[in-house]
Amino acid sequence: MVATTKVRRFSGGVYDLRLHVAWCPKYRRPVLSGRVATRLDELIRQKADERGWEIAALEVMPDHVHLFVKHDPKSSASYVANQFKGFTSRVLRDEFPHLKSQLPTLWSSSYFAASVGDVSADTIRRYIDTQWERPWRERKEDGP
Structure with missing residues (x-):
């Protein structure tokens, strides 16, 4: 497998x-x-910079937000989502009082998160399934 992105x-x-x-x-x-x-x-950009995360794409729509972000291995998907949601909710509600009067909380409690990579799940599965077919490997016939 050849990495096409910067690790x-x-x-x-x-x-x-x-x-x-x-x-x-x-x-x-x-x-x-x-x-x-x-x-x-x-x-959102400020929070990403603060955490050392890299924003690859960001779109703020009138009724939702899409974010494509590179993050560190110690941060779970829920942690990443909640860092952005918690920070932005607090600051926006302080700076724009009409948001407090229109909504009990700024964000819905749910979110969508999906991991994204350069290779498909099928490619990874094929790579793993064919490990013993590599020319430098010797298949063990009697278990591990």
Whole structure:
């Protein structure tokens, strides 16, 4: 397998972890427009910089957010999503009081998160399934 993206290194190994994360305002209300949308974009980028995460793509729609982010191996998908949601909710509700009066909380409690890679699941499965077919491997006939 040939890596086509830049991997990051740390003392325990190398990694290339990327997530597609999406979340919505409570009741899917279209409150993410104008200055709110601009500020939300800034806040998401600020949080990513603070955590050392890299934003590959970001779209703020009136009623939801899509984020494609590279993160570190110690951060779970739920941690990544909740870092963005918690931070942005607190700051936006402080800076835009109308959000407090329109919604009991800014974000819905749910989110979507999917890991993303350069190779498909089928490619990885084939790679693993054919390990013993490599010319430098000797298949053991009697168990492990």
